[in-house]
Amino acid sequence: MRENNVRNIWAKGGAVINGWLGIPSAVSAEAMAQAGWDSLTADLQHGLVDYQAAVGHFQAISTTQTTPFARVPWNEPGIIMKLLDAGAMGIICPMINSRAECEAFVGATRYAPQGYRSFGPTRAIWYNGADYYTHANKTVIASAMIETQKALDNLDEILSTPGLDAIYVGPADLSISLGKQPSGTPDDPVVVDAIKKICAAAKKHKVVPGIHCGSTAFAKQMIGFGFQFVTILADTALLTNAAKAAVSEMKGGTGSPAKGAGPY
Amino acid sequence: MRENNVRNIWAKGGAVINGWLGIPSAVSAEAMAQAGWDSLTADLQHGLVDYQAAVGHFQAISTTQTTPFARVPWNEPGIIMKLLDAGAMGIICPMINSRAECEAFVGATRYAPQGYRSFGPTRAIWYNGADYYTHANKTVIASAMIETQKALDNLDEILSTPGLDAIYVGPADLSISLGKQPSGTPDDPVVVDAIKKICAAAKKHKVVPGIHCGSTAFAKQMIGFGFQFVTILADTALLTNAAKAAVSEMKGGTGSPAKGAGPY
Amino acid sequence: MRENNVRNIWAKGGAVINGWLGIPSAVSAEAMAQAGWDSLTADLQHGLVDYQAAVGHFQAISTTQTTPFARVPWNEPGIIMKLLDAGAMGIICPMINSRAECEAFVGATRYAPQGYRSFGPTRAIWYNGADYYTHANKTVIASAMIETQKALDNLDEILSTPGLDAIYVGPADLSISLGKQPSGTPDDPVVVDAIKKICAAAKKHKVVPGIHCGSTAFAKQMIGFGFQFVTILADTALLTNAAKAAVSEMKGGTGSPAKGAGPY
Amino acid sequence: MRENNVRNIWAKGGAVINGWLGIPSAVSAEAMAQAGWDSLTADLQHGLVDYQAAVGHFQAISTTQTTPFARVPWNEPGIIMKLLDAGAMGIICPMINSRAECEAFVGATRYAPQGYRSFGPTRAIWYNGADYYTHANKTVIASAMIETQKALDNLDEILSTPGLDAIYVGPADLSISLGKQPSGTPDDPVVVDAIKKICAAAKKHKVVPGIHCGSTAFAKQMIGFGFQFVTILADTALLTNAAKAAVSEMKGGTGSPAKGAGPY
Amino acid sequence: MRENNVRNIWAKGGAVINGWLGIPSAVSAEAMAQAGWDSLTADLQHGLVDYQAAVGHFQAISTTQTTPFARVPWNEPGIIMKLLDAGAMGIICPMINSRAECEAFVGATRYAPQGYRSFGPTRAIWYNGADYYTHANKTVIASAMIETQKALDNLDEILSTPGLDAIYVGPADLSISLGKQPSGTPDDPVVVDAIKKICAAAKKHKVVPGIHCGSTAFAKQMIGFGFQFVTILADTALLTNAAKAAVSEMKGGTGSPAKGAGPY
Amino acid sequence: MRENNVRNIWAKGGAVINGWLGIPSAVSAEAMAQAGWDSLTADLQHGLVDYQAAVGHFQAISTTQTTPFARVPWNEPGIIMKLLDAGAMGIICPMINSRAECEAFVGATRYAPQGYRSFGPTRAIWYNGADYYTHANKTVIASAMIETQKALDNLDEILSTPGLDAIYVGPADLSISLGKQPSGTPDDPVVVDAIKKICAAAKKHKVVPGIHCGSTAFAKQMIGFGFQFVTILADTALLTNAAKAAVSEMKGGTGSPAKGAGPY
Helix, strand or coil, rough: CCCCCHHHHHHHHCCEEEECCCCHHHHHHHHHHHHCEEEEEEECCCCCCCCCHHHHHHHHHCCCCCEEEEEECCCCHHHHHHHHCCCEEEEEEEEEEEEEHHHHHHCCCCCCCCCCCCCCCHHHHHHHHHCCHHHHHHHHHEEEECCHHHHHHCCCHHCCCCCCCCCEEECCCCCCCCCCCCCCCCHHHHHHHHHHHHHHHHHCCCCCEEEEECCCCHHHHHHHCCCCCEEEECCHHHHHHHHHHHHHHCCCCCCCCCCCCCCC | CCHHHHHHHHHHCCCEEEECCCCCCCEEEEEEHHCCHHHHHHHCCCCCCCCHHHHHHHHHCCCCCCCCEEECCCCCCHHHHHHHHCCCCCCECCCCHHHHHHHHHHHHCCCCCCCCCCCCCHHHHHHHHHHHHHHHHHCEEEEECCCCCHHCCCCCHHHHCCCCCCCCCCCHHHHCCCCCCCCCCCCCHHHHHHHHHHHHHHHCCEEEEEEEEHHHHHHHHHHHCCEEEEEEHHHHHHHHHHCCCCCCCCCCCCCCCCCCCCCC | CCCHHHHHHCCCCCEEEEEEEECCHHHHHHHHHHHCCEEEEECCCCCCHHCCCCCCCHHHHHCCEEEEEEEEECCHHHHHHHHCCCCCEEEEEECCCCHHHHHHHHHHCCCCCCCEEEEEHHHHHHHHHHCCCHHHHHCCEEEEEECCCCHHHHHHHHHHHCCCCCCECCCHHHHHCCCCCCCCCCHHHHHHHHHHHHHHHHHHHEEEEEECCCCCCHHHHHHHHHCEEECCHHHHHHHHHHHHHHHHHHHCCCCCCCCCCCCC | CCCCCCHHHHHHHCEEEEEEEECCCCHHHHHCCCCCCEEEECCCCCCCCCCCHHHHHHHCCCCCCCCCEEEECCCCCCHHHHHHHHHCCEEEEECCCCCHHHHHHHHHHCCCCCCCCCCCCCHHHHHHHHHHHHHHHHHCCEEEEEEEEHHCCCCHHHHCCCCCCEEEEEEHHHHHCCCCCCCCCCCCHHHHHHHHHHEEEEEECCCEEEEEECCHHHHHHHHHCCCCEEEECCHHHHHHHHHHHHHHHCCCCCCCCCCCCCCC | CCCCCCHHHHHCCEEEEEEEEEEHHHHHHHHHHCCCCCCCEEEEECCCCCCCHHHHHHHHCCCCCCEEEEECCCCHHHHHHHHHHHCCCCCEECCCCCCCHHHHHHHHCCCCCCCCCCCHHHHHHHHHHHCCCHHHHHEEEEEEEEEEEEHCCCCHHHCCCCCCCCECCCCCHHHCCCCCCCCCCCCCCCHHHHHHHHHHHHHCCCCEEEEECCCHHHHHHHHHHHHCCCEEECCCHHHHHHHHHHHHHHHHCCCCCCCCCCCC | CCHHHHHHHHHHHEEEEEEEEEEHHHHHHHHHHCCCCCCCCCCCCCCCCCHHHHHHHHHHHCCCCCCEEECCCCHHHHHHHHHHHCCCCEEEECCCHHHHHHHHHHCCCCCCCCCCCCCHHHHHHHCHHHHHHHHHHHHHHHEEECCCCCCCCCHHHHHHCCCEEEECHHHHHHHHHHHCCCCCCCCCCHCCCCHHHHHHHHHCCCEEEEEEEEEEHHHHHHHHHCEEEECCCHHHHHHHHHHHHHHHCCCCCCCCCCCCCCCC
């Protein structure tokens, strides 16, 4: 089976530079895949992307050495298993707030007896080879989003879920849950402290910490905190920001990203 | 943020004339959007429409002043949140039969602390502007379908759910649940009485009553009952009926809609 | 091979009632196919339809007894042959203004020695059976559009093209070419006379006359003139008109089709 | 209403030969539908197929006499009802492990009072006729997958669920659950015994037994066991195997399916 | 009819800032349309875009005040007319090398007697209003690409084509034709001189000069030369460059666009 | 730039084993690409495939070492150039009957001064690298179909076209043109002699001979004749044949491909 390069980077103590796909097009995904990301995540939650678009994303990504991930819309076994069958090497699941939710999530990513994933890895075998079943449980990555006060309250229970490989902080939702304005680059001490706390707890439990980032500067700060999986914006934001910068420069502005470009 | 014109019509005591999209095409949606509906609802339940088609619907609707709504297939937070992120200004959720179901539904449409909607309004910001987060909770409409005997039994509990903006009667399902044949223009007294009861209860709870209608005549009757959101057929039915009428007229018939055209 | 029912109706002296598909969706096509049209034409010229959408149209039509036609964007052999391979039983070709253009068109619809159609009827065999090749040249219909002054000038030459089965009048383009406003229901004597002239000339040459019609009334008038293939509006127009009528009726209007609905 | 031919074959004691669609294309579905399968199942679980693709599948299937089925990704009422509204004549639901799960599944396929299916059979009426509602509950087939040890433990309870028409064995998942390697043609006695046990129990409860098969030989063996619904591979596997055989023969191999072709 | 804002900018002597769509997605088009371009051009020539994708582009653009254009793959009347019917307010046609080619191109964009465009502006009426026909000939823009030595040789003849509104320089093809390496920001004196010559000749003939630009710096230089329509890269390039810059910055590079990003 | 492996095989005197894509799905293309074909050709002529589907084909093929080709619907520069820009490493053009047609075809595949291909290799650079322009003219393959009596008459003139790399025999069309029934495995001496004549003439002109084949047996025979590029059926035929064989075996037949499977 093909190795999961994200695991390899983690094994060396490195940080994975992850891209984010919110445009439902295999062409934009291939444009993104030209950029040298370690991994690219099809975002079925907040991206304008559904399962069939994600299949196209995975095909486009598979023309390069980048590792395909997906974020699911919600903690539902059907879509988790479909994306793994389509070739995702890792799943990010939003809004994991309890041990039971985390167990349900991780179980959906593992064949019995470690979980309850159903067998039928149609495209996963095309991408990985005929021995996929033998290696899948220890290759595929399950990453639970920690992004609410409730998850903070249950942090150790969640992090000790058997088989959980990684967590992923959603800073905007975490900010809202902590009573702050949503931000992809939070600097409110309450939010920053929570992020640090999550990172430290993850490392204590041998779970790899990851985080969504609204800028390269924030991503570098987060790597400094110890995060080993950082996402830099989505293709939608990269594209709109680049276009706004070009228009702004032509129309007399400074060329920096125009106002109104969202941080996520 | 863009105003929700449906709320504006309601604030003036008016009735919203709503169209219904069951064809999975942005082109048919734009054809419908030419007609001057107050709102147009992408029907992901009984329409032949999925999430990706609904995104196309919303784009087509956004070329006009019509307000975009969606009906979800079921009370599941993943699809509710995806449609809001894609720009829906209102969500109609089928088969709400209890207070707990209603709370789960409404919560999925509201950011904390009013609910548990996850943040990432990618297209909603394109459509509404950068201040979407500030206004979303009080702008987006949550409308619960009342269409079973069980819902009638729990009507006051459902209607008193905090944050519930509107209810939507499904007359065909309500008819079946009450032991009658399904109809989009029911005249059985048992069903009509139930509809009246729902309308009155909604108004008592300051919840706006809406209803699906199989004809303009029935819709006018329902506005007379006090309903403030009426849907006139789906695009599939409008198209098939118009085509049958043309064929019937050419082949010697009367030109009225041919038999077999469904009422929903 | 499956019989071409359009030929059967013509053989009995009848008029074919043809529907028109401008929405690029197999679902709207199936909705249209429910209405009992004798034939349905995928419009790749002015419809919002390309080849791949037309394949979906043909599949949808094939669930019924209606006969599939296509109008090509222009007199180009590539797209004519592709649509025949996909199962079209007739091709309508716009803007045939000379004998040479007509010969090029008809030739693209016939295998040698009658023409130069290339062999590979992938879906045509699925739809018609394995003996497609044996019968195709005498089953498939070639219909040339007569819609300019130049075509009127060359009418007899065009109509005497060997293998030409039918002609199809585009009244809007014909009106423009004759210096009038475009109309799908022309009543200007200059245009009406030209239409009558085309019809008579076609019959003289044993070529079946057809025409695009903006209303059932006009279609009936045209059948009275001798036309044997009449199209009643497009799905886009039927849908928009029906929606405008419903909205108009609900908002206090008369319920007749709203202003602005196009004539084609 | 159109009869469900699968029920007719079962009524005569025959075995249904079922094909399997994992390619998200209406064209490949029509190619498959040319082959004379009794039924064809759109596989939304392990196939690379979502709802919108399945609608295309059903349209393609409807050009023939083959009966359309679907396998859903998971036991969720939204997708079950959507597929029925789109014209599926039977639903196969994975991973039914308890009586409660089975009741939830069967209920989603039946209108009240037998179940809680919501009314709006848009395409089902196009395919079946205007009297769909009258006959749907006794025509549509609900088939629950039995594929885990837990399901074996609860076999009688599951099989006695009112309204359950059939069960469907997933031999690969069953093998995993029983501690064996996944196989579409299992010969491990533990697995074979479990399959026999399921078949016998189903027959005892007047529930029709079906099974997924990795080869025609295995399918024949299963019919010998008493199974009355057998699936022979998926289109993905048929296509890859045929292509590998052709390449292998041209490149000097034996022409038998190349190694690496999956068993499902 | 809606005004063509590109004409308005030209009338004031300004330069149109044009964006370029090569990703076949209505979502990426809407992301681009958020950036405030004066116009956006669906590129059916070198973009990965066909007609059906362009319809989605136009719908997305129509949610904003940006003006929709298209570049066709080649000088063929079928696709030119289809894109106008779909709502394009201007057409850019590649490789116009002679007066006859230019007349054929311009004629395809105008109704008789100015040209031979066929009538059926399905979506153009939705976008522009019911009086489209009355104003179309003087509103729609025809822009011919000047990009070869042969076109330079025939420059005055081409530029004096009646009805030609604008020309568009393709600097990469022009460079190749002049024996130089292709570049989106040419600085070879031979190429620059040719560009200046084209610009001056266009102005002499009252034809608006436009040009494709590989950077904002080059675009500003070209406006300085007198060009009034400048395109800044394509969405594919903007996206890949932005992604490469982010990856480069995270992986230790400078953050400037990575090597290998194309100039077109 | 990536090497064109088809040229490498030819340079060694080998025969390329080519697969054929007629299903418009990137998933079926990836299934085909698993089989180890040397090259895979998206068939835009008789396949049910358009440009946008071919882009998906190329992406799927690019996940493997197979070389992507395309057959265009007709000898039109627009689609030839679009497919090259999308990454096709070779173009097969139907119905080349004269030297002038062949020159027009070859010219569309080469940048000036060898031809008139327009520059903008968007996806070709993603697939091949930034130095694509430098190597494209000598890497991309132009293959002209010889399939009529007229082409036989002009054979030497066609074969001496500068830059022509290969020819491709369409045996079915050739058979028709020679007055025989179409066949993908012709054994009529008139047709076989013509095939031999074409092969010999091509070799004399240093043009590589290729041919479409209806079976592996025929392909082996053709390699014996000297052909160096052989296609074995299309995915549509492979899939239908495999499905018919499975159904036939289950229903009591022999398991050999059922009657009615086309020869192309």
